[in-house]
Amino acid sequence: MKILVAGGAGFIGSVLVPQLQEHGYEVDVVDLLWFGNHLPEGTNVIQKDLFDLHEKDLEGYEQVVFLAGLSNDPMAAYSPARNFIENGALPSYLAFVAKNAKVRRFIYASSCSIYGYTVNELYDEQSPVTCAYPYGISKLQGERGVFQLGDDDFSTIALRQGTVCGHSRRTRFDLIVNTMFKSAIADGMVTVNNPSIWRPILDVRDTATAFLRAIQADYSISGAFNVAFGNFTVGQIADVVKEEVEQLIGKKVGITLNNVQDFRNYKVTCDKARTYLGFLPKYSISDIVSSLYDHLDDYGDFSNDLFYNINTFKKLD
Ligand SMILES: NC(=O)c1ccc[n+]([C@@H]2O[C@H](COP(=O)([O-])OP(=O)(O)OC[C@H]3O[C@@H](n4cnc5c(N)ncnc54)[C@H](O)[C@@H]3O)[C@@H](O)[C@H]2O)c1
Structure with a gap:
């Protein structure tokens, strides 16, 4: 099967x-x-803006996976207009072109960010979405635009990912577990901005498996699916990172507590992805920390701007 990964x-x-x-x-x-x-x-990597792809470019692909756009809140806040174009409009445009080219399935990288701020509730895919900030709204727009195009011949799947962390050939240190890992190693200290806030977490290896399961699913399946390993408070995440890093480096790691208000707070259930896609995540927060530690030599002093999306994005202007 031929797949385009945007x-x-x-x-x-x-x-x-x-x-x-x-x-x-x-x-x-x-x-x-x-x-x-x-x-x-x-x-085969083609350096091109996805807006420059046309129907003929999509011909011959059976499925398209959409991973593009602005991928965090700071980028979206820095350039809200570009955010609404790249995250809100681009997925609809590409799905539209893909459908015209007779692609069978479009898989969209959505985000649990769309749930916004929820208190003491476990959200499923039917729960209300209350995001009120550019990134969350644009991810929801992207998802809705793609779903509008779905029909019996064009399966549309949105994977609402928790915060994806861990090691990649193109690693980021602006994702919660990775950021805490970096400061534990570099500064001997983990900073916790708001310990009671909830976040669903997913290892990037499990994320890849979730996309694989979506690709493999029967073409009768469409819809939104939450994907995460589990829900953790920021305080819990910090405790696990601290303990794991202490064991790995044989030194004490401190915790600094701040009380910064957050506009995102959510817990999700992933029963639907388990039932329909057969998605079973296997990597815990400890596994994320040890996979990052295994690649420590690749990261230097962590100062490379490529590790921090907003730093690189500002330089693109
Ligand atoms: N990483 C997470 O925690 C997370 C969580 C939920 C959802 N997501 C979503 O998953 C997707 C992938 O996330 P990531 O962490 O791999 O992001 P990333 O920033 O590492 O990668 C995005 C890629 O898209 C490319 N891109 C952006 N706009 C483009 C365009 N117009 N044409 C061609 N290429 C373009 C960029 O060059 C970049 O390589 C994003 O849509 C993001 O919103 C990520």
Whole structure:
């Protein structure tokens, strides 16, 4: 099967694409390469804006996976207009072109960010979405635009991912577990901005498996699916990172507590992804920390701007 991975040279794509290749899929990547190209040699990577793809470019692909756009709140807040174009409009445009080219399935990288601020409730895919900030709203717009195009011949799946963390050939240190890992190693200290806030967490290896399961699912399946390993408070995450890093480096790690208000707070249930897609995540927060530690030599002093999306994004202007 031939698959186009749009935005496939980013953090998630750099783990997903090699996994798809190992499974025997023929994969092409279209990406602006904001963060470079770390994909395996021999991967067909086309450096191009997805808005410049047309129906004829999509012909011959059975499925399209959409991983592009602005991938966090700071980027969206820095450039709200571009955020609404890249996250709100681009998924609809690409799904529209893909459908015209007779692609069978479009899989959209959505986010649990769309749930916004919820208190003491476990959210499923039917729960209200209350996001009120550019990134969350734009991810919801992207998802809704894609779903509008779905029909019996065009399956549309949105994976509402928790915060994806862990090691990738194109690693980020602006994702909660990775950020805490970095400061535990570099500063001997983990900073906790608001310990009671909830976040669903997912290892990037499990994320790749979730996309694989969506690709493999029967074509009668469409819809939104929450995907996470589990729900944790920021305080819990910090405790696990602290203990794991202390064991790995044989030194004490401190915790600094701040009380910064957060506009995102949510817990989700992933029963639907388990039932319909057969998705079973296997990597815990401890596993995320040890996979990052295994690649410590790759990270230098953590100062490379490519590790921090907002730093690289500002330089693109
Ligand atoms: N990482 C997470 O925690 C997380 C959580 C939920 C959802 N998501 C979503 O998953 C997707 C992938 O996330 P990531 O962490 O891999 O992001 P990333 O920033 O590492 O990668 C995004 C890639 O898309 C490319 N891109 C952006 N706009 C493009 C365009 N117009 N044309 C071609 N290429 C373009 C960039 O060059 C980059 O390589 C994003 O849509 C993000 O919103 C990520």
